[in-house]
Amino acid sequence: xxxxxxxxxxxxxxxxxxxxxxxxxxxxxxxxxxxxxxxxxxxxxxxxxxxxxxxxxxxxxxxxxxxxxxxxxxxxxxxxxxxxxxxxxxxxxxxxxxxxxxxxxxxxxxxxxxxxxxxxxxxxxxxxxxxxxxxxxxxxxxxxxxxxxxxxxxxxxxxxxxxxxxxxxxxxxxxxxxxxxxxxxxxxxxxxxxxxxxxxxxxxxxxxxxxxxxxxxxxxxxxxxxxxxxxxxxxxxxxxxxxxxxxxxxxxxxxxxxxxxxxxxxxxxxxxxxxxxxxxxxxxxxxxxxxxxxxxxxxxxxxxxxxxxxxxxxxxxxxxxxxxxxxxxxxxxxxxxxxxxxxxxxxxxxxxxxxxxxxxxxxxxxxxxxxxxxxxxxxxxxxxxxxxxxxxxxxxxxxxxxxxxxxxxxxxxxxxxxxxxxxxxxxxxxxxxxxxx
Amino acid sequence: xxxxxxxxxxxxxxxxxxxxxxxxxxxxxxxxxxxxxxxxxxxxxxxxxxxxxxxxxxxxxxxxxxxxxxxxxxxxxxxxxxxxxxxxxxxxxxxxxxxxxxxxxxxxxxxxxxxxxxxxxxxxxxxxxxxxxxxxxxxxxxxxxxxxxxxxxx
Ligand SMILES: Cc1cc2nc3c(=O)[nH]c(=O)nc-3n(C[C@H](O)[C@H](O)[C@H](O)COP(=O)(O)OP(=O)(O)OC[C@H]3O[C@@H](n4cnc5c(N)ncnc54)[C@H](O)[C@@H]3O)c2cc1C
Numbered sequence: 001x002x003x004x005x006x007x008x009x010x011x012x013x014x015x016x017x018x019x020x021x022x023x024x025x026x027x028x029x030x031x032x033x034x035x036x037x038x039x040x041x042x043x044x045x046x047x048x049x050x051x052x053x054x055x056x057x058x059x060x061x062x063x064x065x066x067x068x069x070x071x072x073x074x075x076x077x078x079x080x081x082x083x084x085x086x087x088x089x090x091x092x093x094x095x096x097x098x099x100x101x102x103x104x105x106x107x108x109x110x111x112x113x114x115x116x117x118x119x120x121x122x123x124x125x126x127x128x129x130x131x132x133x134x135x136x137x138x139x140x141x142x143x144x145x146x147x148x149x150x151x152x153x154x155x156x157x158x159x160x161x162x163x164x165x166x167x168x169x170x171x172x173x174x175x176x177x178x179x180x181x182x183x184x185x186x187x188x189x190x191x192x193x194x195x196x197x198x199x200x201x202x203x204x205x206x207x208x209x210x211x212x213x214x215x216x217x218x219x220x221x222x223x224x225x226x227x228x229x230x231x232x233x234x235x236x237x238x239x240x241x242x243x244x245x246x247x248x249x250x251x252x253x254x255x256x257x258x259x260x261x262x263x264x265x266x267x268x269x270x271x272x273x274x275x276x277x278x279x280x281x282x283x284x285x286x287x288x289x290x291x292x293x294x295x296x297x298x299x300x301x302x303x304x305x306x307x308x309x310x311x312x313x314x315x316x317x318x319x320x321x322x323x324x325x326x327x328x329x330x331x332x333x334x335x336x337x338x339x340x341x342x343x344x345x346x347x348x349x350x351x352x353x354x355x356x357x358x359x360x361x362x363x364x365x366x367x368x369x370x371x372x373x374x375x376x377x378x379x380x381x382x383x384x385x386x387x388x389x390x391x392x393x394x395x396x397x398x399x400x401x402x403x404x405x406x407x408x409x410x411x412x413x414x415x416x417x418x419x420x421x422x423x424x425x426x427x428x429x430x431x432x433x434x435x436x437x
Numbered sequence: 438x439x440x441x442x443x444x445x446x447x448x449x450x451x452x453x454x455x456x457x458x459x460x461x462x463x464x465x466x467x468x469x470x471x472x473x474x475x476x477x478x479x480x481x482x483x484x485x486x487x488x489x490x491x492x493x494x495x496x497x498x499x500x501x502x503x504x505x506x507x508x509x510x511x512x513x514x515x516x517x518x519x520x521x522x523x524x525x526x527x528x529x530x531x532x533x534x535x536x537x538x539x540x541x542x543x544x545x546x547x548x549x550x551x552x553x554x555x556x557x558x559x560x561x562x563x564x565x566x567x568x569x570x571x572x573x574x575x576x577x578x579x580x581x582x583x584x585x586x587x588x589x590x591x
Contacts, residue, residue: 061503062524071524078505078522309501309528335501337528346531390530390540397497398534416484420446423486426477427536 019117020046022322023107025097025258026122027051029059029308030289032079033315034120034322039087041323048090048114050097050107056081058146061308064168067149068175076146100262102282118284118322121264121272122315123255125290125306129248134225134234140246143172157181157245161234163222164250165192167336170205172247173214174341184215184241186222188250195354196336196347200364201373201385208340222246252306254291267293271304276328278318286322288314297331298349298382298400305332333401343370344390349383349400350375363434374431379405384431395428406435439514440572442550442557444487448567451478451485455559455568459550462558464543473539473550474559487567489559490537490550492516498549501532513555520546 022038024031027049038047055077062076084091095109100121106113127142129135141152160176162169165187173183185192191202192209206216220236225246227233234241254271256264265281267273271293278286289311296303310332317329338345352360352375361376370388374381374396381400386393399409409432412418412425419425425432456472464471474489496516499507506522507529509515523546529538530547538547550557552570560568 059504061526065524075522075524308503312505313500335528335531337526337531339526344527348531390527391536393531394533394536394538397531416482419484420486423446423477423488424534424536426479426486427488 019322019324021116022047022118022120023114023116024049024120024122025107026124026289027053027057027091028122028124028289029057029311030124030291030315030318031120031122032057033312034122034286034288034319035089036087037316037319038323039089041320041325043088045323046090047088048092048116049084050092050095050109050114052094052096053145054094055146056083059308060144063143063146063149064171064175066146067143067152067172068178070178073146073150097258100258100264100285102262102285105284116284118286120315120318120322121259121280121285121287121291122289122311122318123258123291124311125252125254127248128251128253130250132222132224134227134231135246135248137225137227137231138229139227139231139244140225140248142248143168152245152247155245159243160184160245160247161186161222161241161243162247162249164188164248165216165218166195166249166251167193167338169247169249170209170338170340172249173209174212174339176247177212177214181245183213184217184243185209186220186236186241187216187218188221190219192216192218193347196334196351197345197385198352198373201345201347201371201387204371204387205338205340205345208343212341252290254293254304256291259287259291267302269293269302269304276331277321277326278314278329279321286318288318294329295331296350296354297333298380298403299355300331303332305334307332307334307336309335333397335397340387343388345385345387346389346393347383347385348393348397349381351383351385355382363431365431365434367430372431374435376406376435379407381406392427392430395425396431398424399428406432410435440552440555440570441492441514442489442552442560443569443571444489445567445569446484446486448565449476449485449487450565450567451476451480452564454562454564455487458558458562462553464541466543471539471541471543472559473537473548475536475539488535488537490516490533491535492552497532497534498529498538501528503528513552515551516549517551518546518548520544520548523547 056079058076065071097107099108160181160183162173162185165185173185177183192206193202220238224235259272265273272287272291274292278288280287317327320327335348363374365372372386375383384396412422455474456469459472460468477486503526504522506519510517525545540547560570
């Protein structure tokens with residue numbers, strides 16, 4: 001099988017040979033995916049990455065596992081320092097880009113100015129910490145990189161308050177419980193995992209967490225942190241909680257300041273605005289990953305996906321298009337898999353909140369293995385959530401991605417000959433059979 | 438891609454020998470759930486359909502992997518995994534349309550069929566010829582199958 005390259009892989013690929021140097025700002029999932037894509041298309045073009053940090057690429061998704069002690073400190077790293085040079089990528093470590101000048105096509109760091117023909121902005125996001133009384137005290141933490149985990153471990157937490165119950169908050173809660181901390185989770189909305197799950201599955205997940213000793217308070221906000229030199233207690237609008245550690249997992253902010261100051265437009269959700277080719281409003285400048293606002297594959301609406309897979313996908317498109325290709329990003333399709341004390345919790349597509357409950361049909365089911373819930377609109381699957389189930393989900397994902405009308409699925413399932421040909425539907429049958437009216 | 442395991446489900450009786458061969462050969466233990474090939478069973482209708490990794494050209498498991506451990510071997514066309522890096526988050530399991538990312542509870546890793554490095558044991562032990570290990574260039578069945586699938590998709 002041939003390796004993909006500039007001439008064989010994509011019909012839509014029209015290289016612009018004037019492009020000699022591509023600069024990528026960032027060293028996260030999006031930046032590295034862009035760099036690898038460029039390399040796979042073109043072994044020679046100059047690729048320069050500029051990153052604030054001095055460590056190679058790591059996966060933030062493994063940070064809770066390291067915090068829990070399930071994996072070693074080195075596990076989250078997915079590149080080695082010399083992988084970059086081996087790929088022929090010039091890595092400028094420990095440098096923060098201060099300014100982008102689209103007129104001279106340069107980026108400036110503290111110590112140098114670099115020319116680009118195409119620029120890819122993959123500056124990602126940071127944890128949001130509100131400016132509350134006491135949120136600067138020793139004992140306040142965020143979780144973004146390996147050093148953050150080192151710092152939490154060194155702090156020897158015992159009573160931990162976690163602010164926010166998104167996937168990061170829930171993973172960190174379990175990780176710290178594993179470290180024998182007393183863990184409390186505060187969620188502003190009425191249920192945990194509000195962006196990812198609907199009420200019923202979220203309730204079931206909350207039950208499992210509380211049965212393992214994690215305290216959860218929903219519909220409450222943290223209003224202040226107090227203590228003499230370090231965190232001693234926190235106040236919500238309803239109660240005071242004794243704690244020596246506060247972990248902020250209440251959402252992230254896009255790192256867009258650099259782009260904004262260069263005249264790059266933002267979207268209404270606050271991310272860098274891009275077209276379906278990951279191009280910004282300024283010629284030759286692309287953006288991808290957590291810092292951008294893209295569109296949802298199923299609803300077509302603007303979204304901040306903030307997921308690893310999305311960052312990689314967008315990086316691939318931005319990388320190819322920075323060479324002059326015309327790849328089109330199909331939109332973000334969310335997929336979140338959580339381990340809840342050994343039970344697999346899955347959410348794909350959009351949840352009820354994301355669909356604004358419009359003309360939605362909801363199908364639910366329960367087997368000895370677990371619970372599932374399918375959201376259908378206009379004869380197409382828009383979302384799926386489950387707890388405890390691991391089989392048949394891939395076919396649902398594929399049906400959702402293909403935007404396959406359910407009447408077509410029904411037709412296939414009722415014809416043995418067709419069914420054998422399209423056998424990949426079959427593991428999802430327990431869910432699909434329920435959709436027959 | 439050079440060679441691929443091709444499945445003719447009409448010939449499958451659901452005996453499960455392929456799974457035993459896989460599990461013993463790869464894990465030294467005889468257990469269907471450890472096999473990297475599974476059989477979809479509808480006993481009432483008498484339908485048995487073996488499913489395993491299709492070695493996709495652009496694998497969704499690799500695109501989804503949170504640790505970037507899945508890639509293509511461009512020599513053989515096989516989808517390979519660097520299992521050292523796997524944290525068994527199971528995202529690849531959900532991303533695979535063919536249910537072919539298999540959680541191995543002994544290793545606590547998720548695996549896929551790698552065609553036993555060119556000598557697939559499941560094929561060897563299938564008594565009914567439901568599994569074949571074939572050169573893609575001269576396999577008409579596969580071409581027909583692909584055509585049928587295209588027609589089934591809207
Ligand atoms: C604890 C945790 C758990 C997660 N778990 C999951 C999960 O289970 N599943 C999932 O899908 N997603 C998960 N995510 C989200 C996922 O990790 C992110 O979506 C992904 O890492 C985004 O990648 P990115 O490259 O866009 O941005 P980032 O990873 O934020 O990378 C941004 C890069 O830009 C650099 N940078 C920024 N500004 C500058 C500048 N001015 N100059 C130079 N360099 C700069 C930064 O140093 C960094 O290298 C998790 C995130 C966290 C924090």
